[in-house]
Amino acid sequence: MRxxxxxxxxxxxxxxxxxxxxxxAQKRSSGRKxxxxxxxxxxxxxxxxxxxxxxxxxxxLQQVITRCEYVVVDHYGSFRQSSGQxxxxxxxxNPELGRxxxxxxxxxxxxxxxxxxxxxxxxxxxxxHVDRHVRLDQLPIISLHLPINSIALMESKFVGGKLxxxxxxxxxx
Numbered sequence: 001m002r003x004x005x006x007x008x009x010x011x012x013x014x015x016x017x018x019x020x021x022x023x024x025a026q027k028r029s030s031g032r033k034x035x036x037x038x039x040x041x042x043x044x045x046x047x048x049x050x051x052x053x054x055x056x057x058x059x060x061l062q063q064v065i066t067r068c069e070y071v072v073v074d075h076y077g078s079f080r081q082s083s084g085q086x087x088x089x090x091x092x093x094n095p096e097l098g099r100x101x102x103x104x105x106x107x108x109x110x111x112x113x114x115x116x117x118x119x120x121x122x123x124x125x126x127x128x129h130v131d132r133h134v135r136l137d138q139l140p141i142i143s144l145h146l147p148i149n150s151i152a153l154m155e156s157k158f159v160g161g162k163l164x165x166x167x168x169x170x171x172x173x
Contacts (some may be wrong), residue, residue: 002156003049003057005104006040007068007097008170013146014039020073020089021126023139031084031130038165041071041091041122043101043151044108044115053113054153058169060107061153066100067173068151073124073144076136087130088123092143097122100151148173 009017014036021033046057072092078085091097098120105115130136152170156163 001049001054003046003054004154004156005043006152006154007043008040008149008152009146010149016144016146017124020141020144024087024127027134031127033127034125039124040165041124044104046113056111057153060111061169061171063107064104064151064171066103068096068100068148069173070145070147071097073146076139076141078136081129084129084132086125087127087136088125091122
């Protein structure tokens with residue numbers, strides 16, 4: 001199973017993210033919108049894990065002390081993909097989020113899990129395979145204050161040809 005840790009949102013926060021996603025859609029960009037049920041902020045990507053490792057990850061989650069009560073989205077951005085760009089909403093600087101991610105990464109490393117070595121860049125993916133000509137950094141945005149619902153261990157899988165994120169365990173914020 002393919003696992004990751006993430007911050008999740010409630011329905012009202014997802015509705016706000018959807019509104020920001022619609023601004024991109026108005027630019028007549030092609031691409032595949034992220035379904036609202038999949039909106040999240042990745043804290044740590046684990047990758048393929050056994051059932052035994054999943055149980056260990058649940059125990060690590062239950063030991064997390066730091067909480068993140070909210071994030072503020074204040075810009076659009078993108079990562080290049082082979083077929084276009086991945087569009088995301090950027091999170092403004094948030095020391096609480098940084099502490100949470102560092103605590104989790106430390107616990108994972110201490111327990112033998114390999115974590116990504118690149119700089120942490122929190123974001124919410126809103127679309128994949130967006131036309132490269134769309135200048136996401138120039139789209140207007142009103143800062144969105146988004147409350148965090150939970151810190152979750154999640155599974156990524158395809159169901160009926162669609163990417164689905166399933167919560168395995170979570171700590172409510």
